[in-house]
Amino acid sequence: MVLLSLILPPILLLLLYFIVRPRPVTIPIKNRHVFITGGSSGIGLALAQQAASQGARVSLLARSLNKLQEAKESIRRSSGLDVAIFSADVRDHDAVQKAVNDAGPIDVLVVNQGVFVPQELEKQGLDEIKFMIDVNLMGSFNVIKAALPLMKERKDRLPASISLISSQAGQVGIYGYTAYSASKFGLRGLAEALQQEVIADNIHVSVVYPPDTDTPGFEKENEVRPELTKLLAGSSGSMKADEVAKKALDGIKSGSFTVPCNFEGHMLAIATAGLSPQRSFLMAFIEVAFVGVLRLVGLFFQWNWYQTIENWHAKKNRT
Incomplete structure (x- = not known):
């Protein structure tokens, strides 16, 4: 498992070198x-x-x-x-x-x-x-x-x-x-x-x-x-x-x-x-590696926004 985690990033970067367009x-x-x-x-x-x-x-x-x-x-x-x-x-x-x-x-x-x-x-x-x-x-x-x-x-x-x-x-x-x-x-x-x-x-x-x-x-x-x-x-x-x-x-x-x-x-x-x-090959790598995590973070922010909206309307209705 450790070996795989060491090998995958350079392989991914090499793959991105060939497929990322347009170039720098x-x-x-x-x-x-x-x-x-x-x-x-x-x-x-x-x-x-x-x-x-x-x-x-x-x-x-x-x-x-x-x-x-x-x-x-x-x-x-x-x-x-x-x-x-x-x-x-x-x-x-x-x-x-x-x-x-x-x-x-x-x-x-x-x-x-x-x-x-x-x-x-x-x-x-x-x-x-x-x-x-x-x-x-x-x-x-x-x-x-x-x-x-x-x-x-x-x-x-x-x-x-x-x-x-x-x-x-x-x-x-x-x-x-x-x-x-x-x-x-x-x-x-x-x-x-x-x-x-x-x-x-x-x-x-x-x-x-x-x-x-x-x-x-x-x-x-x-x-x-x-x-x-x-x-x-x-x-x-x-x-x-x-x-x-x-x-x-x-x-x-x-x-x-x-x-x-x-x-x-x-x-x-x-x-x-x-x-x-x-x-950027590096930014392409970051996008591929972290998009899933950031989707989770994004869902958290959406939850927080909608919670704020619900609370605001509830407070408004009470006054």
């Missing part, structure tokens, strides 16, 4: 064009600052021209570098297409825009639901559709990247996140299929799964979160935008398909790996 890759950032949507604040701005500090040529797209100009000045002060800014609504494909054409061929596309209004589905208006899906999901299609032809025609043929900023709510559904989770879960399906379509063009897709992140949007969200949402989602803590940006940029540069940002994110990534691409 490094995506250079320096002297390349990084185009970031939702780049005027929060994670997008932090990503822009870090990419610029590493020598990238950065372009930002967002709706508010005033916020874009503030972001541009902020990056100039921190790095001494200039960035290009484009005001457009990602729901408007023609406006996005014009911005992309004006920006020029893109090497690293970061699809970062996102809106979130937490509310139970029964209480949430269809206009709010449509707004989230249009910005978070359809907006991502608009941006990628606009950028992809030029990305495929890039002359240097170095590895390129399309990165989608999802959320841990795109890995697991949470009370009060019905519409938001639907829009963020959709990004994974988009990414998995898109990776197969663009791998022959040396374009590598990443999906970043940040937890709650200290941004202006997060502050507004906290003001309207349902009480049960705060109880269920608030225990996992939050990260600074700079921390998330660093994790995201490191994941993009390594061509990782799944990019978690904290310990909980790594556990969720393993537990929900499914048929997602995996470049």
